[in-house]
Each structure stands twice: as C-alpha cells, then as structure tokens.
Amino acid sequence: MENLNFEATKYTPEIKLDATSGIISLVGKSYPENTFEFYKPMMEWLENYFEENAQDVTTVNMEIIYFNSSSSKLFFDFFDLLDEAKDDNTIKINWIYDEENESAEEAGEDFVEDFEDLDIELVTK
Amino acid sequence: MSDDRERRKAERAERREKERASTTNDRREEESNQEENKLVGEIDELKITFNMTIDKLAKDIKRQDKIMSRADKRQRKEYDELQDRLVEVTALQESQKKLMDSFIELIAGAIDAKSKYTGGHCIRVPELSMMLVKEASNSDEEPFKEFKLESEDELRELNIASLLHDCGKVTTPEYIVDKATKLETIYNRIHEVRTRFEVIHRDLTIEALEKKLAGEDVSTVDAWLEVEHKKLVEEYEILAIANVGGEYMKDESKEKIREIASRTWVRNFDDTLGLAHEEKQRVLLEKSETPAVEQLLSDKKRHIIEREYFDYEEYERFGFKTKVPENLYDLGELTNICISAGTLTYEDRFKIQEHVVMSIKMLEQLPFPENLKNVPLYAGSHHETLIGTGYPRQLSAEDMSIPARVMAIADVFEALTASDRPYKEPKTLSASVKILSFMAKDKHLDPDLFKLFLSSGIYKEYAKDRLKPEQIDEVDISQYL
Numbered sequence: 263m264e265n266l267n268f269e270a271t272k273y274t275p276e277i278k279l280d281a282t283s284g285i286i287s288l289v290g291k292s293y294p295e296n297t298f299e300f301y302k303p304m305m306e307w308l309e310n311y312f313e314e315n316a317q318d319v320t321t322v323n324m325e326i327i328y329f330n331s332s333s334s335k336l337f338f339d340f341f342d343l344l345d346e347a348k349d350d351n352t353i354k355i356n357w358i359y360d361e362e363n364e365s366a367e368e369a370g371e372d373f374v375e376d377f378e379d380l381d382i383e384l385v386t387k
Numbered sequence: 388m389s390d391d392r393e394r395r396k397a398e399r400a401e402r403r404e405k406e407r408a409s410t411t412n413d414r415r416e417e418e419s420n421q422e423e424n425k426l427v428g429e430i431d432e433l434k435i436t437f438n439m440t441i442d443k444l445a446k447d448i449k450r451q452d453k454i455m456s457r458a459d460k461r462q463r464k465e466y467d468e469l470q471d472r473l474v475e476v477t478a479l480q481e482s483q484k485k486l487m488d489s490f491i492e493l494i495a496g497a498i499d500a501k502s503k504y505t506g507g508h509c510i511r512v513p514e515l516s517m518m519l520v521k522e523a524s525n526s527d528e529e530p531f532k533e534f535k536l537e538s539e540d541e542l543r544e545l546n547i548a549s550l551l552h553d554c555g556k557v558t559t560p561e562y563i564v565d566k567a568t569k570l571e572t573i574y575n576r577i578h579e580v581r582t583r584f585e586v587i588h589r590d591l592t593i594e595a596l597e598k599k600l601a602g603e604d605v606s607t608v609d610a611w612l613e614v615e616h617k618k619l620v621e622e623y624e625i626l627a628i629a630n631v632g633g634e635y636m637k638d639e640s641k642e643k644i645r646e647i648a649s650r651t652w653v654r655n656f657d658d659t660l661g662l663a664h665e666e667k668q669r670v671l672l673e674k675s676e677t678p679a680v681e682q683l684l685s686d687k688k689r690h691i692i693e694r695e696y697f698d699y700e701e702y703e704r705f706g707f708k709t710k711v712p713e714n715l716y717d718l719g720e721l722t723n724i725c726i727s728a729g730t731l732t733y734e735d736r737f738k739i740q741e742h743v744v745m746s747i748k749m750l751e752q753l754p755f756p757e758n759l760k761n762v763p764l765y766a767g768s769h770h771e772t773l774i775g776t777g778y779p780r781q782l783s784a785e786d787m788s789i790p791a792r793v794m795a796i797a798d799v800f801e802a803l804t805a806s807d808r809p810y811k812e813p814k815t816l817s818a819s820v821k822i823l824s825f826m827a828k829d830k831h832l833d834p835d836l837f838k839l840f841l842s843s844g845i846y847k848e849y850a851k852d853r854l855k856p857e858q859i860d861e862v863d864i865s866q867y868l
Contacts, residue, residue: 331458338450365461372453376446 263315266307274300275326279307284317289325297332305343312347320351325358325387326366334369341377354381361386488547495550498557502564505553506807513549515797515849519836520545520790522843530835534789540758545790548765552794555745563738568630569723569730576720577630583683584623586652591615622647626684632730641725648684648721686719705751707744707779712737740778743770747779765790769798773830784830792833796840799823799832806855816850817862824867838868 263281270276275290286308294300311320322344326333344353357373359366370384495509524536536542556564562573570576595612599605629636629644655678659670669689694715702711712734717723726732731739747767755762768791771777773784780786787795803822806813814822820841827837840846841864850859 331454334454334457335450338454364464365457368457368460372457376450 263311266303268304277304279304279311281311281315281317284320285323286320287323287325289323291328292326292333293328293330294333297330297336301336301340305340308340308343312343312351316347316351318352320353322353322355323358324356326369327360327363328365329369337369337373338376341373341380341382345377345380348380354383356383356385358385358387491547491550494554498553501557502561503808505556505564506805508801508805509550509553511801511805511853512552512794512797513546514853515801515845516545516549516790516794517542518845518849519797519840519843520793522839522845523789523793523836526839531789531839536790544759544761545765545793547759548762548790549794549797551750551762552746552766552769552798553742554749554766555742555747558745559738559742563731563735566730566735569632569726570630570720571730572718575630577627580626580684580720581623583652583681584619587650587683588616588619590652591619622650626724629724632726632728636725636727644684644724645721648682648724650683651680652683654679654681684720684724686721690718690720690722692716692718702744705744705747708781709737709740709744709778740770743767744779761788761790764788765794769794771795773833776831787833789833789836792836796823796832796836799826800840800846800849804850804854804858806858813855813858815858815860816846816854817860820846820862820864820867827867841867 265281266277266279268274268277270290273291274294275288275292278285278287280286324337326337329337341355344355347353357366357370359370361367367384367386370382373380374382374384492510495513499505499507499509520536520542523531523534526532526534536545562571565571568575568577570580591612595608598608598611625643626647629640657677659667659674662670666689669692672688692715694711694713697711699711714734716734716738717732723732747763750763750766753762765788767780768777768782768787771780771782771787771791772795773787773792775781775783800819800823803814803819804816823832823837823840826832827834841862846862
C-alpha cells in the first residue's frame with residue numbers, strides 16, 4: 263500500500279499517512295475551502311488501510327493548531343472510522359496542542375468524551 | 388353386522404377425517420405462528436436499526452451542537468482578540484506617529500538651532516502654511532473654490548513638508564549660510580585686510596622718517612605724511628563699507644575699490660608656513676620668494692576651491708535645472724569685495740540654493756507612506772516661482788500645487804518679519820507686506836494666495852503672535868487687493 267503525503271498549505275495541514283510504520287500524522291491549520299473534498303483521499307486511504315493493510319499498532323498524531331467547524335465535524339467522522347476499526351486493531355491517538363491553545367484543548371476533550379473506547383491521549387507541548 | 392361395520396367404518400372415517408382435519412388445523416396454526424414470529428423478529432430488527440439510527444442522529448445532533456457552540460465560542464474569542472489587537476495596533480500607530488512627529492520637530496529645531504541665520508524659521512513656517520492653506524481650503528471664491536485640503540492626513544503632509552523644507556541646510560556650511568560680509572570665509576577677513584592697512588600706514592611713517600634722515604625738509608615731509616595717512620584711512624573706510632554689502636555696488640565704486648586694492652605692501656614671511664595640507668597645496672600654486680610685493684587685495688589661484696566631485700547625472704535625474712558653478716567656492720578678495728548686491732558670490736549663492744537640492748534628495752530617500760508622499764514635492768518647491776525663475780527645478784505655474792505655493796509665501800513672509808536674525812533689523816509688518824506684494828506682482832509668489840493672505844487677516848493674526856510690538860504697524864491692504 264502506498265503512503266500518502268500532503269504538504270501543508272496556508273489553509274491545510276501537512277498530512278502523512280505511512281502504511282509501513284503505521285503512523286498517521288496531521289500537523290498544521292485546517293480551514294480548507296471544501297473540507298470534505300480535501301480530506302476525502304485521506305478517509306479513503308484509512309478505510310483501505312484498516313481493511314487489509316493495518317500494522318499491529320497504528321499511531322495517530324494530530325497537532326491541529328487552528329481549525330474551522332467543518333474540520334471539527336470531519337475529525338468526528340475520522341474518529342468514528344477509528345472507533346469502528348479499533349476492535350480489530352490497536353490504535354493509539356495523540357491529540358497534541360499548545361497549552362495556550364484553548365480551542366485545541368477543548369476539541370481534544372470533546373473527542374475523549376465522545377469516544378470513550380478509543381485510546382486518545384491529550385498531549386500538551 | 389354389515390350395518391355395524393358400515394357404521395364403524397363410517398365412524399373411523401369420521402374420526403380419521405376429524406384427525407386429519409385437526410392435524411391440518413394444527414399445522415396451519417403452526418405455520419401462522421411461525422410467520423408471526425418472523426414478523427416480530429423483523430420488527431425487532433427494524434426497531435434496533437431504528438433505535439441505532441436515532442441514537443446516531445441524536446449523537447450527531449449533539450456533536451453538531453458541540454461543534455457549533457465551540458465554533459461560536461472561538462469566534463467570539465477571536466473577535467475579542469482582534470478587537471484588542473486593533474486597539475493595540477491603533478495605540479502603537481499613534482505612538483509611532485507621535486514619535487515620528489517629534490523626530491521631525493527635532494530635526495526642524497536642530498536646523499534652526501544650527502544657524503542663527505534661520506532662527507526659528509523651520510518651526511514658524513508651518514504655522515503660516517497651515518493658517519493659509521486652511522483659509523484657501525475654506526474659501527468658496529475662485530480660484531480656491533475647488534481646492535480642498537481638509538483631511539488630517541493632507542494637513543499633516545503639508546505640516547511635515549513645512550517643518551522639513553530646509554532640512555537640506557544641515558549640509559550647507561555655516562559660514563556660507565551666515566556669510567554676513569563679503570570678505571567673510573570662516574571669519575571676516577576684513578581684520579586681515581585692516582592689518583595690511585596698518586602695515587602700509589607704518590610703511591608710510593617709515594618712509595617719512597627715511598625722507599627726513601635723507602635731509603628732506605621736515606615740515607614738507609610731515610605735511611606729505613598727513614595727507615597720505617588721511618588718504619589711507621579714507622580708503623580703508625570705503626573698503627570696510629563695501630565689505631558690509633548694504634547697498635548695490637555700482638561700476639564706479641568697483642573701479643575705486645580696484646584702485647585701492649592695487650596698493651602694495653611688502654611681505655617678509657613665508658606664507659606657506661602654518662597651513663594645513665589642503666590650504667598649503669593651494670598656496671603653493673603661487674609660492675613666491677620673500678620679500679614679496681603683495682597687492683592690498685587680490686584674486687589668486689589659491690582662492691579658488693575646486694569642485695571635487697559632483698554627480699551631474701543624478702542632478703539631472705532629479706530634474707534640477709539651476710546651473711552648477713564650475714568651482715565650489717571663489718574666495719578671491721577682489722571678487723568678493725566687488726560683489727554687486729548682498730554678500731554672496733555666484734558660488735556661494737549656489738551653495739545656499741543647493742539646500743533645496745539637498746532637502747529634496749534627503750526627503751526623497753525617506754520611505755514616506757502613501758498619505759505623506761507629497762512631502763518631498765511640497766518641501767522642495769518653496770523657492771520655485773510661477774514663471775520658471777525659481778530653483779532648483781525652475782518650475783512654472785502648472786507644476787506648482789496650491790500647498791507648494793502656500794509654503795513659498797510662508798517661507799518668504801517668515802524670513803522678512805523674523806526678528807531673530809543677527810544680520811538684519813526686523814522689518815515692519817507693512818514693509819514686509821510691501822515686499823510680498825512686489826514678489827506677487829512679479830509672479831514669484833502666487834498673487835491670489837497673497838490677496839487671500841491679506842483679506843483673511845492671516846498676516847495680522849500671525850504678526851500678533853510672532854512679531855515684536857514695534858514691528859506691527861498699520862497696513863493699508865486695500866492698495867494690494
């Protein structure tokens with residue numbers, strides 16, 4: 263399975279989907295013009311990955327410093343996908359944020375609350 | 388028997404029939420039961436799916452709510468931050484503006500402080516400019532009907548230009564700006580010339596004594612000496628008066644000066660001693676053996692200070708038109724004492740005028756923001772006229788905006804009325820207005836602005852603030868309107 267990388271832009275984060283190491287990382291800002299369009303390749307890649315290519319342990323590192331509300335919505339969908347995959351896979355999620363970034367902190371808390379069965383760790387920088 | 392059999396048969400048949408019927412019924416019942424169970428199962432499944440969908444929907448709605456309220460909260464926070472930042476930036480901008488304004492005033496003050504010649508000129512010209520430009524802007528009369536200069540930025544632009552209009556003067560040598568007599572260089576050379584007169588005076592005395600020693604008639608010699616001394620003193624007085632440059636020097640006066648200058652004295656000392664390198668080089672151009680016979684006043688090669696470097700290309704690029712003298716300075720004694728009007732040579736005059744060139748070059752270098760972009764233009768036009776006779780660009784009426792014309796009037800009027808210049812007596816208000824009127828008539832200043840200056844009473848208002856009581860006299864403005 264091929265890895266998938268997106269460079270960061272002014273409006274979108276850097277995305278690295280590494281099937282070999284099982285490390286998924288999203289770093290940067292997220293307020294694309296069309297959020298669902300932008301993240302579609304990532305979501306498809308993940309479905310494919312968890313269906314047949316997942317590593318023993320999958321680590322998700324998310325460091326989103328700024329995001330719009332449709333990105334929040336997409337992240338919920340993203341966690342839904344992980345939530346479905348968790349029974350057959352070991353998934354570790356790090357939600358990384360600057361301690362002064364209140365929005366990122368609150369979003370992380372929302373995810374923890376909504377996905378009790380997922381292993382989400384809030385990591386301050 | 389047979390009946391019994393028949394009956395039994397019939398009974399059996401009936402029983403069988405009954406049994407059969409009962410079995411069918413059972414089966415039917417069973418079948419119906421099975422169907423019911425299936426339906427219930429399907430309904431239950433549907434219920435579960437439905438409940439799951441409802442749950443998911445509810446969850447989604449909850450998430451949606453959460454996302455919205457978080458987004459609202461963040462938006463509020465961001466907006467608050469933006470507002471705070473705006474307040475900060477505005478305050479910062481304000482303080483930077485203040486700093487810039489103070490800096491500009493400091494420069495204007497420094498130019499004023501550098502030379503007694505300018506006094507408080509750079510600080511006072513803006514006052515006059517602002518008064519006059521506001522009046523022109525408020526005027527509904529032609530030609531100012533269409534002219535509006537009201538915004539804070541526009542006024543600030545003119546104020547800054549007025550404050551900095553003479554900034555180039557920091558590069559003008561003080562002894563040129565302050566050159567109050569013709570023979571002045573760094574000091575007034577009249578003292579040196581007077582010493583030569585003293586030498587000649589003694590030479591005459593010695594000559595008289597020698598005559599007496601040689602046996603000439605004592606009383607004849609004394610009479611001769613008295614005449615010669617008197618003549619010499621008179622000649623010095625003529626020269627000294629000429630040095631002040633108070634009045635226009637006619638050709639015959641120049642002739643008289645040349646005649647006086649042709650007197651000789653004997654120099655017994657090496658005049659290349661005690662000089663710094665540069666001057667020594669110049670004096671060595673005409674080294675002479677001592678004793679040397681010297682003219683009382685002369686123009687020598689050593690008096691010419693050559694222009695070492697001048698960027699003519701740049702000069703042209705800036706659009707400067709004033710002719711550049713070949714030499715930087717001419718310190719020639721005869722040349723200087725024979726200056727027709729004022730105290731400045733052609734070279735000195737250019738050096739003075741060059742202050743505008745320098746002002747423009749300096750101001751053009753500053754990255755003025757869009758709202759102050761006219762500062763160099765306004766500041767650089769204060770010595771221009773409406774007929775192409777000004778400097779340094781020899782602009783004409785169409786090139787001169789109203790603010791530039793305003794500054795030109797402010798510049799002249801301040802200079803005329805100033806009472807803080809050591810080289811001249813302060814002029815009265817009426818005399819100053821009169822000179823202004825000549826300049827307006829000659830189109831050196833804008834005649835309409837000059838009239839507005841009078842009719843609005845600005846001249847009076849300014850005089851009350853800035854002139855000495857003894858300068859303020861009655862001005863009959865009707866003759867000028």
